[in-house]
Amino acid sequence: MKKFVISAALAGGLFLAPTAADAAFGDNTLRVGMSNGEVSQLQETLKEEGHFNHSVTGYFGPITRQAVIDFQREQNIQVDGIVGPQTFGEMNVSGNGSSTTTSTSSNQTQVAGASTTSNATGIVNTAKSLQGTPYVWGGTSPSGFDCSGFIQYAFNQNGKSIPRTVSEMYNASTKVSNPQVGDLVFFETRTGPSHAGIYIGNNQFVHSGSSTGVTVASLSNSYWSQTYIGAGRI
Known part of the structure; x- marks a missing residue:
């Protein structure tokens, strides 16, 4: 699976409602009803993978949820429409918004390297x-x-x-x-x-x-x- 690279333009231009702490993509669980820059990055990532064919809005609605579900099914992980650590891991996204270098071919491999x-x-x-x-x-x-x-x-x-x-x-x-x-x-x-x-x-x-x-x-x-x-x- 390819790794995703979040461009500087994306990081700087698509944040609709950044939090005070400026959380990085991958830090927070994303789910229906949320609206912020992390959701924008999620939509861009899903678009790169071919699961999101709509305009980036930064709002996590039913369309984004369905795209997440499609991605989770493709990766053979738990299908719930919520973007948590496991789904981020399959996207090769670490907590600082960058791609990880650890192989995510299995969940156990990923966890073995975590503290x-x-x-x-x-x-x-x-x-x-x-x-x-x-x-x-x-x-x-x-x-x-x-x-x-x-x-x-x-x-x-x-x-x-x-x-x-x-x-x-x-x-x-x-x-x-x-x-x-x-x-x-x-x-x-x-x-x-x-x-x-x-x-x-x-x-x-x-x-x-x-x-x-x-x-x-x-x-x-x-x-x-x-x-x-x-x-x-x-």
Whole structure:
């Protein structure tokens, strides 16, 4: 697969609504409803690959989503219409907006060269970007998640395969006394490990709750502090 080169003219002329931090193409997850320069670059990249045959607008609407889906199908990766780390990786785009030199012929090859810290950051960024997604029993996609489906999706989007159920995640994890960003936090809401979330720092975790959908919660909350049974690292 060819690598994509973002030209200086594109970088300077197509940013419609740059953020204060001037995030580079590849830093942020892109999804329907967003409107900024990163989406413009995405559209240009998809156009180069032959999946986007429309004017560059910088708005991530249904047409752009379909182009992303077509690209994901072509690359044989998870098809969800959202541009996260896995999709960026297949575009050979790194977080600084440049093409990567690491082969992306397989997700495992890409992840093997990534640091634990950067991988954890990617997982957390993906998880936080999904806030507001509704809870769906058995859900494993951005149309709806259950608690373990949400965690598995966030990890898969960053090239890391983990078990499907909370109890399997708990058994597969290395237990830690003090969770770090990207670790899993487990709760006993029924008998045994029955709920989990992704720790994001500052005593907070992001999870898919049955009554809240994907949201951020605090370990200091009276309910979560009483049902908390520990943290694990996968």
